[in-house]
């Protein structure tokens with residue numbers, strides 16, 4: 178791939194990446210592994226977007242084939258993160274297990290349907306009775322449950338930002354450069370692309386990967402590319418660190434829009450998963466919903482208080498699937514965005530797929546459901562297992 182003059186001082190690059198969140202960082206590392214020269218641009222620094230907020234959840238229990246496949250591959254990668262990325266700080270992936278609780282028959286039927294798909298794809302999830310769920314999760318009130326599903330490989334990184342650092346450091350060792358500038362415009366320039374940066378500088382690259390989360394449409398629409406990626410607020414309540422271990426697995430109660438987990442530092446995380454997407458509600462409502470769900474399902478947390486509320490954003494799409502791959506009609510322009518709340522856990526797969534696509538010009542067949550062109554009348558494969 179040809180590269181050209183770069184006036185911002187990063188040397189000549191084969192590939193420019195817009196956005197240095199976990200998606201851009203994984204893409205950067207994978208591209209360097211293919212021998213390409215890479216510069217990643219971010220106006221607010223490495224890992225400063227949604228990547229800074231995520232608490233490190235990694236799961237394989239998904240509801241579509243493409244999401245299960247991506248999660249399986251990423252899980253295998255993360256189990257070898259030491260050998261793959263040689264992190265400076267061990268991120269410590271702990272398989273604490275994820276329990277999806279069903280309070281009603283409809284939810285249980287939906288969970289069973291997803292289990293069938295997951296088993297076909299090798300996800301080691303299983304159905305559990307209320308009694309089994311109670312044995313797996315100490316403190317769970319099973320009296321209102323009709324069943325649930327469990328995967329003991331699902332878990333959490335104790336130090337999620339160490340994963341971010343690991344990709345950034347490994348990409349740097351591979352020769353990638355990080356440029357602390359916002360990209361204002363991406364413009365066709367002969368055979369390649371010109372990036373116009375805030376402050377007036379420009380950079381040139383043979384190919385561009387836009388990994389700018391919810392800002393992606395703003396960069397692409399001047400090129401006539403309209404992608405329906407929007408910003409959706411999400412809120413997490415945190416307790417202060419608690420010495421006793423109260424809740425090891427992650428418990429999700431979809432019918433109550435509720436999830437909770439105690440993190441490695443002892444703090445308990447709890448969320449009203451619908452908080453931020455229901456009109457006219459605020460933090461008191463989300464707090465009340467969390468408390469109600471705790472009384473009903475996890476009374477062991479009844480005396481935990483949640484003084485901290487953290488706001489973050491998902492970059493969401495209409496089918497709740499990422500947007501990944503080359504943009505038709507714009508040779509050398511790629512997108513990796515719309516992660517819909519799963520950017521950390523999918524990063525190894527997203528980075529590999531986009532790097533392969535940039536390097537070979539072809540897009541992996543099994544990722545067709547994620548094509549940027551699908552919104553213009555293509556087939557949508559909605560993912561409903563979003564937490």
Ligand SMILES: Cc1cc2nc3c(=O)[nH]c(=O)nc-3n(C[C@H](O)[C@H](O)[C@H](O)COP(=O)(O)OP(=O)(O)OC[C@H]3O[C@@H](n4cnc5c(N)ncnc54)[C@H](O)[C@@H]3O)c2cc1C
Nearest residue numbers: 196198199200226227228231234360392489490520521522
């Ligand atoms: C509350 C919450 C909990 C979550 N929990 C989990 C979890 O447990 N597990 C999980 O896998 N995921 C989780 N997620 C989702 C995860 O955080 C995101 O999917 C992931 O961080 C997305 O990474 P990204 O690199 O695509 O986007 P971001 O991290 O948002 O990075 C995009 C970057 O692009 C930069 N940028 C934007 N526009 C420009 C421009 N014009 N020029 C240059 N740079 C630009 C931004 O500054 C930003 O740094 C959670 C998210 C939230 C909000």
